[in-house]
Amino acid sequence: MNVKNELMSIEAANVLINAGKVLVIAGDESLFSKLDLGNWIGGTVSCFMGENGGEVNHTEVFVSDFTDTIASFSMKEYDANEITTTMFQDRYSKGFSYLLLPGFSEVHQTYALKTRDASTLFDVPMMGWVTGVPLMDIKTKAPKVINGKTGVVSATKGLVLHCELKEGTYAELDIVNIYEQRVGDIITFQEDSFSCSDCLINGAPANLADYYIKNKIDVSLPLVANYSGASINVSITSVDEAAKRVSFFAPVLRGQEYSIAKPIEDLYGTFSNALPQDISDLLCSCNCILNYTNIDMKNKLSGDFRGPFTFGEIAYVLVNQTMITLSLHSF
Amino acid sequence: MLPKFNEKEWKDLLLNKEIPPLNSLSLKLKLASLKANIKIEKATLMEATVELHAYCAANEKLHSKDLKLIFKNT
Numbered sequence: 001m002n003v004k005n006e007l008m009s010i011e012a013a014n015v016l017i018n019a020g021k022v023l024v025i026a027g028d029e030s031l032f033s034k035l036d037l038g039n040w041i042g043g044t045v046s047c048f049m050g051e052n053g054g055e056v057n058h059t060e061v062f063v064s065d066f067t068d069t070i071a072s073f074s075m076k077e078y079d080a081n082e083i084t085t086t087m088f089q090d091r092y093s094k095g096f097s098y099l100l101l102p103g104f105s106e107v108h109q110t111y112a113l114k115t116r117d118a119s120t121l122f123d124v125p126m127m128g129w130v131t132g133v134p135l136m137d138i139k140t141k142a143p144k145v146i147n148g149k150t151g152v153v154s155a156t157k158g159l160v161l162h163c164e165l166k167e168g169t170y171a172e173l174d175i176v177n178i179y180e181q182r183v184g185d186i187i188t189f190q191e192d193s194f195s196c197s198d199c200l201i202n203g204a205p206a207n208l209a210d211y212y213i214k215n216k217i218d219v220s221l222p223l224v225a226n227y228s229g230a231s232i233n234v235s236i237t238s239v240d241e242a243a244k245r246v247s248f249f250a251p252v253l254r255g256q257e258y259s260i261a262k263p264i265e266d267l268y269g270t271f272s273n274a275l276p277q278d279i280s281d282l283l284c285s286c287n288c289i290l291n292y293t294n295i296d297m298k299n300k301l302s303g304d305f306r307g308p309f310t311f312g313e314i315a316y317v318l319v320n321q322t323m324i325t326l327s328l329h330s331f
Numbered sequence: 332m333l334p335k336f337n338e339k340e341w342k343d344l345l346l347n348k349e350i351p352p353l354n355s356l357s358l359k360l361k362l363a364s365l366k367a368n369i370k371i372e373k374a375t376l377m378e379a380t381v382e383l384h385a386y387c388a389a390n391e392k393l394h395s396k397d398l399k400l401i402f403k404n405t
Binding site: 116119121122123125170172173174175225226227228229230232253254255256315316317331 | 350352353355356357358359360361362363364366367368369370371373382386389390392393
């Protein structure tokens with residue numbers, strides 16, 4: 001592994017901050033006011049892939065230290081108008097960018113919906129995650145991002161650490177997704193949206209909520225689209241029988257074909273077997289909070305991977321129920 | 332050297348006539364995004380081909396293994 005990725009005390013994180021290290025920090029919102037200002041961006045989450053397995057931790061922060069792998073960096077905030085315009089222009093052409101989006105915010109939704117219009121999206125690796133709150137606080141607290149340069153806490157702006165890599169190296173994103181399309185009904189949508197009522201099922205008009213209810217579909221199974229060999233998930237937030245509407249944690253998109261995921265008997269075994277064995281090139285990773293809950297990852301290791309469990313993962317596009325890995329290679 | 336944009340393999344990829352097992356996530360996502368844009372008529376096949384070619388030209392080293400797979404017969 002090229003980068004320090006670990007849970008640590010506030011005191012230990014402040015030692016790194018005061019040494020001028022370039023960091024991405026994840027933790028409970030209450031902890032960020034105890035961190036010194038410096039070269040870091042932060043996001044609120046309180047569940048982690050730790051050394052002893054999945055854990056909820058309200059006293060330590062998870063730190064990824066990119067200092068030794070990068071040549072230069074910049075940290076910037078973006079609103080919903082800038083997140084798919086200026087933000088892409090600010091990326092280093094030979095580098096990667098690490099994006100934190102406050103969960104349930106306009107900037108989160110805009111990024112997810114408008115990235116398809118950005119022709120340069122795939123030119124530079126774009127890793128990141130959607131910030132969250134403890135699951136018990138989901139209806140009362142807003143997820144946040146924290147700008148370590150200024151200390152400003154925001155529930156509305158996206159924060160990005162743009163990193164330029166050293167000569168002769170390049171970064172590569174990949175995903176670990178245990179779900180794949182089942183053979184069966186093909187679901188398509190006529191608008192890009194985080195929720196839907198009408199859709200097409202095998203080309204015929206249908207109501208998605210009715211379809212879920214009639215077929216008693218397990219909502220822990222995501223909708224899966226096949227992106228030229230990559231399975232991309234959209235998780236179900238809720239099926240509202242009265243409103244005949246299904247809500248999602250990521251948008252469904254026009255032009256993509258979705259199927260319900262194949263059921264998996266042994267979720268943890270399947271996840272463990274899907275993990276890459278060689279992590280010598282790994283920079284960092286994050287995993288989905290729905291994997292923590294559905295796979296029941298409490299006290300269970302994610303192989304040698306460490307990182308936050310998040311409310312949405314960004315591997316260029318917003319995905320769900322997926323682990324993201326960012327690796328560093330030499331040309 | 333990267334095959335020119337008018338080679339048939341580019342169009343075959345975009346029209347699902349060839350579905351090679353690609354390795355690179357970014358190339359898979361780029362390709363899927365272009366295919367979807369053709370389907371919803373946000374881009375013509377020609378526009379998508381030019382964009383895919385330009386993307387691969389800019390990232391030729393990164394996608395060298397996948398490009399060999401795509402152009403295995405040339």
